[in-house]
Amino acid sequence: DADVTQTPRNRITKTGKRIMLECSQTKGHDRMYWYRQDPGLGLRLIYYSFDVKDINKGEISDGYSVSRQAQAKFSLSLESAIPNQTALYFCATSDGTGNNEQFFGPGTRLTVL
Amino acid sequence: GENVEQHPSTLSVQEGDSAVIKCTYSDSASNYFPWYKQELGKGPQLIIDIRSNVGEKKDQRIAVTLNKTAKHFSLHITETQPEDSAVYFCAATPPKLSFGAGTTVTVRA
Numbered sequence: 001d002a003d004v005t006q007t008p009r010n011r012i013t014k015t016g017k018r019i020m021l022e023c024s025q026t027k028g029h030d031r032m033y034w035y036r037q038d039p040g041l042g043l044r045l046i047y048y049s050f051d052v053k054d055i056n057k058g059e060i061s062d063g064y065s066v067s068r069q070a071q072a073k074f075s076l077s078l079e080s081a082i083p084n085q086t087a088l089y090f091c092a093t094s095d096g097t098g099n100n101e102q103f104f105g106p107g108t109r110l111t112v113l
Numbered sequence: 114g115e116n117v118e119q120h121p122s123t124l125s126v127q128e129g130d131s132a133v134i135k136c137t138y139s140d141s142a143s144n145y146f147p148w149y150k151q152e153l154g155k156g157p158q159l160i161i162d163i164r165s166n167v168g169e170k171k172d173q174r175i176a177v178t179l180n181k182t183a184k185h186f187s188l189h190i191t192e193t194q195p196e197d198s199a200v201y202f203c204a205a206t207p208p209k210l211s212f213g214a215g216t217t218v219t220v221r222a
Contacts (some may be wrong), residue, residue, distance in 0.1 A: 004156070040122065042202060042214040043157070058209070059114070090156050099145060099164075102210065104156030 003027045004105035006091050012111045019078040021108050023091030029103070031096050032074040034058075034066060037088040037107075046089075049074055050096065083110040115140040117205050119213025123160035127221050134216045139184065143205040146179060146186045147222040151200040151215075161188070193220045 004082045013019055023032065034046040035058075045058030047066040051092055055066060062083060065077045088109050092102040126132045133155040138146075144165040149157035163170045163177045163186065169179050174193075179186040190197055198220045203213040 040214055042117075042119070042212040044212075045209060048209075092156070099147070099162060100206070100210075101147070101159050101162075102156065104149075106154070106156050 004091060004093055004103055006089075006105040006108050008108060010109045011107065011113065013033065013081055014113050015080075015082055017081050017112075019081050019110065021089055021091075021110070022077045023074045023076070023105060025072050025091075025093045025103075025105075027093055027094045027095070027103060028071075029093035030071065031094045031100075032068065033092040033094075033102065034064075034076045035090045035092065036060065036085075037090060046076065050053065078110075078112075081110075083112045086110060086112045114153045115143060115205055115208055115211040116131065117203060117211045117213045119203050119216060121216060123219070123220060125219045126193050128193055128195065129189050132188075132193055132197070132218055133218075134188045134201055134203065134218075135185060136187070136205075136213050137183075137185045138205040138211075140205070140208065141184070142207055146177070147204050147206075147210075148175075148177060148188050149202045149204065149212075151202065153199075157202055158165055190218075193218075195220050195222055 007022045032047040035043040048070045067075050091105040094102045119136045147162035150160045151157040174191050176189045200215045
């Protein structure tokens with residue numbers, strides 16, 4: 001969805017490197033999320049933020065950190081990448097009202113060698 | 114926390130036949146159950162949802178049913194078409210949105 005963009009779309013890196021994945025949205029939503037997708041495990045929540053001053057851990061936050069630089073930007077960092085962080089990463093947004101539908105970006109495929 | 118189980122993990126159907134995906138959830142506080150479709154190379158997209166105050170909802174060829182007593186809900190796709198081939202995720206909330214493991218649906222021409 002063009003309203004939620006992620007960069008880079010693909011990244012190959014080596015064990016121990018620091019990696020940052022970036023997410024930007026033009027939907028004007030306050031809530032932003034980072035998920036990772038692994039085969040057979042579905043989507044698991046890493047971190048989420050309900051506004052610029054709010055950061056919350058999800059179910060699998062170890063090894064990751066996030067920064068909410070502005071309402072429209074939410075970045076995910078891997079301080080020291082390891083091979084089991086190889087996955088597809090998605091950013092999502094929601095406005096927190098009604099059904100709280102989440103809108104996903106196109107994903108970043110990360111490979112850690 | 115919420116635990117959502119989804120079956121089957123893969124489903125192959127002949128074009129024109131129906132497809133059914135089933136999910137169960139554990140947290141009785143959950144009252145909103147969305148279904149997302151993920152096409153190749155894209156992020157998941159909401160296709161239909163249901164709240165706990167209704168038992169069934171339909172939108173053209175897709176429908177969802179909910180049995181709150183048994184804590185399970187299902188997605189039904191009728192008259193399947195090649196463009197229905199995708200990965201489908203069920204989810205439940207509150208508490209936070211918890212996803213099933215996904216079902217890869219392949220529609221054979």
